[in-house]
Amino acid sequence: MQTKNFLCRNFKIDLPIWTILCPILALFLISIKGFFPESSLFLITLGVALIAAVLAAVHHAEVVAHKVGEPFGTIILALAITVIEVSLIVSIMLSEGNEHPSYLARDTVFAAIMIILTGIIGICLLVGGVRYREQNFIKQGVSSALITLIAIAVLTLVLPNYTTTLAGNSYSNSQLIFVAIISLILYGGFISVQTIRHRNYFLPEETESSDESSELHVAPPNSITTVFALVLLLIALVAVVLLSKTLSPTIEAFVIEIGAPKSLVGIIIATVILLPEGLAAYKAARKNRLQTSLNLALGSALASIGLTIPAVAVVSYFTGMTVGLGIDAKSTLLLGLSLFTVYLSLNSGRTNIQQGVVLLVLFATYLFTTVVP
Numbered sequence: 001m002q003t004k005n006f007l008c009r010n011f012k013i014d015l016p017i018w019t020i021l022c023p024i025l026a027l028f029l030i031s032i033k034g035f036f037p038e039s040s041l042f043l044i045t046l047g048v049a050l051i052a053a054v055l056a057a058v059h060h061a062e063v064v065a066h067k068v069g070e071p072f073g074t075i076i077l078a079l080a081i082t083v084i085e086v087s088l089i090v091s092i093m094l095s096e097g098n099e100h101p102s103y104l105a106r107d108t109v110f111a112a113i114m115i116i117l118t119g120i121i122g123i124c125l126l127v128g129g130v131r132y133r134e135q136n137f138i139k140q141g142v143s144s145a146l147i148t149l150i151a152i153a154v155l156t157l158v159l160p161n162y163t164t165t166l167a168g169n170s171y172s173n174s175q176l177i178f179v180a181i182i183s184l185i186l187y188g189g190f191i192s193v194q195t196i197r198h199r200n201y202f203l204p205e206e207t208e209s210s211d212e213s214s215e216l217h218v219a220p221p222n223s224i225t226t227v228f229a230l231v232l233l234l235i236a237l238v239a240v241v242l243l244s245k246t247l248s249p250t251i252e253a254f255v256i257e258i259g260a261p262k263s264l265v266g267i268i269i270a271t272v273i274l275l276p277e278g279l280a281a282y283k284a285a286r287k288n289r290l291q292t293s294l295n296l297a298l299g300s301a302l303a304s305i306g307l308t309i310p311a312v313a314v315v316s317y318f319t320g321m322t323v324g325l326g327i328d329a330k331s332t333l334l335l336g337l338s339l340f341t342v343y344l345s346l347n348s349g350r351t352n353i354q355q356g357v358v359l360l361v362l363f364a365t366y367l368f369t370t371v372v373p
Contacts, residue, residue, distance in 0.1 A: 014225045015232070019059045022052040023232055026239035033246060043250055050243040050272065057236035057276040058283070063229035067220045071194050071202040074295040077277060080234060082303040084241050085112075085273055086311045092245075093315055093323075101170060101322040105312040107263060109305050110157060110327055110335070111270040113149075114366050116301040117338045119271075120278045122359030124285035124293040125345065129353025135290040139349035141194070141201030145298035146346065148190045150339050152183055152302065156309050157335065160326035169326025173317055176325075180313035187306030194299075204284075204291040237276065244272045260371045267370060274300065290351065330373070334366055 026049040029042075036042035061080075065073020085108070093102050128135040156179055165172040171179060194202050221229070252265045277300045284292040309325075316323045327335065341362060345355040 012222055012224050013228050014221055015063070015229060016059070018052075019056040020228075020232060022049070022056040023236035023239050025049060026053040026243060027235065030239070030242050030246060043247065046243055046247055050240065050247065053236045053239040053243065054272075054275040054279065057233055057240060058279045060229040060233035060236060061276060061280055062283075063221050064226060064233060067226040067229075071199065071295050071299075074292065074299055075191070075195070076230075077233075077280065078296065078299040078303045079307075080237055081273065081277060081300065082307050084237050085304065086308050088241050088245060088273075089308060090311055090315055093312070093321065094319070098319065098321050101168075101324040103324045104266075105308055105323060106157065106325045106327065107266045108270055109308050110331060111267045112274060112304045113153060113301050114334065114338060114363070115267070115271055115274055115278075116297050116304075117342050118359045118363035118366060120274070120281050120297045121294070121342060121345075122356050122363055123278075124281050124290065124297070124356070125351045126353060126356030126360060127282060128285045128288070128290055128293075128351060129356055131286065132288055133352065135285070135288060135351050137291045137294055137346070137349060137351070138201050138203075139347070140198065141291070142294055142298065142346045144190060144193055144198070144201065145294075145302060146339075146343050148186050149298060149301055149305075150343075152186050152305050152309075153335060153339065155179055156183065156305060156325055157327050158332055160324075161332075168324065170322055170324050176313045176316055176323065180310035183306050183309045187302055190302060190306075194295075202291065202295055204289045240276065241273060244269050261373060264370055267367070294346070330369065334362070334369070338362055338366075 029046055029049050033042070033046070061073070061077040064076055067073075068076065089105055089108055093104055125135075159179075160169050160171050163171065163175060165175060220226075248265060248269055251268050252262065255262065255264045255268075277296050281293040281296040284290070284296070312323055315321065338359075341358060345351065345359065
C-alpha cells in the first residue's frame with residue numbers, strides 16, 4: 001500500500017514519513033510563533049505548514065476510511081473536523097464578551113454550507129463529468145441527506161428572522177434550546193439511517209476500471225497503522241484550526257487593505273478548515289466514486305450545522321450571550337437557490353458536467369456578492 005520505510009519494517013506502521021512529521025512540525029511552529037511576531041518569512045512558513053497539515057489529514061483520513069469501510073470513514077472525518085471547528089467557534093465566542101450579539105456561529109455555518117453545497121459538490125460534479133461524462137450514485141441516500149439539511153438550514157438560519165419573541169434575528173433562550181434539540185434529533189436520525197437502517201444507500205458502487213477496482217480491493221491497513229493514522233488525523237486537524245486562527249489576523253489585515261468586507265475573513269478560514277474534506281471528496285470523484293464524495297460533502301454540512309448550533313445554544317444559555325442566527329435577505333436567497341439547485345442536480349441518480357458548472361457559478365456569485373455586496 002505504501003513504500004516500505006523503517007517504521008513499516010520495524011514497527012508495522014505503514015505510513016509515509018512526511019504524513020507523520022508534517023502535523024508534528026506544524027504544532028511545533030505554532031508553539032514558537034511568539035519568537036517571530038513580525039516576521040513575514042515565518043508567516044509564509046506557517047502557510048506552507050498549513051497546506052502540509054491539510055494534505056497529511058487527507059491521507060490519514062483515507063487510511064482510517066479504508067480500514068473501517070464506508071460510510072463510517074466519511075463520518076469519522078466529518079465529525080473530527082466539525083468537533084474541532086465547534087471548539088474554535090466556542091472559544092472565540094467566549095473571548096468576545098456579552099456586550100454585543102455574536103454572529104460568529106451564523107457566519108461560519110453559512111459559509112461552510114455554501115462552500116460545501118456549491119464549491120465542493122460543484123468541483124466534484126465538474127471533475128467527474130469531464131473524466132467520465134456521467135457518474136452514478138444511490139439516490140435514496142443523497143435524498144435523505146438533502147431533506148435533513150434543508151430542514152436544519154431553514155430552522156436555524158432563516159426562521160429566526162420571523163420569530164417575534166426577540167426583536168431582530170435572534171432566538172430567545174427557550175427557542176434556541178428547542179432548535180438545538182431538534183437539530184440533534186435530525187442529525188442523529190440521519191446518522192442512524194446512514195450507519196444502521198439503510199447503510200446500503202451510502203455504499204459506493206464498484207467501478208469498472210481495473211486500476212480503480214484493484215485500488216478498492218487493496219488489503220486494509222493493520223490495526224497499529226489505523227490507530228496511528230487516527231491519532232495523527234486528530235493532530236493534523238488541530239494544527240489546521242490553530243494555524244488558521246494564527247494566520248487570521250494577517251488575512252484580516254489583507255482583506256481590510258483591499259477594501260473587502262470583514263465577512264470575507266470567515267469564508268477564507270472556513271475554506272481552509274474544510275480543505276481536508278474538500279480534497280478527499282475531489283480525489284474520490286476523480287476515481288469515479290461520487291457516492292463517497294457526496295457522503296463527505298453532505299455529511300460535513302449536516303455535522304457542521306447539526307453540532308455547532310447545539311454547542312452555541314449551550315454557551316448562550318449558561319453565559320447569557322445573545323447569538324444572532326438569522327441571515328439577511330441576500331444570503332437567504334442564495335441559500336435557497338443553492339439548496340434548490342443541488343436538490344435538482346442530485347434528483348436523478350446521475351450527474352453530468354453542466355450541473356457542476358451551474359453550482360460553481362453559484363459559488364462564484366456567493367463569493368463576488370460577499371466582496372461586492
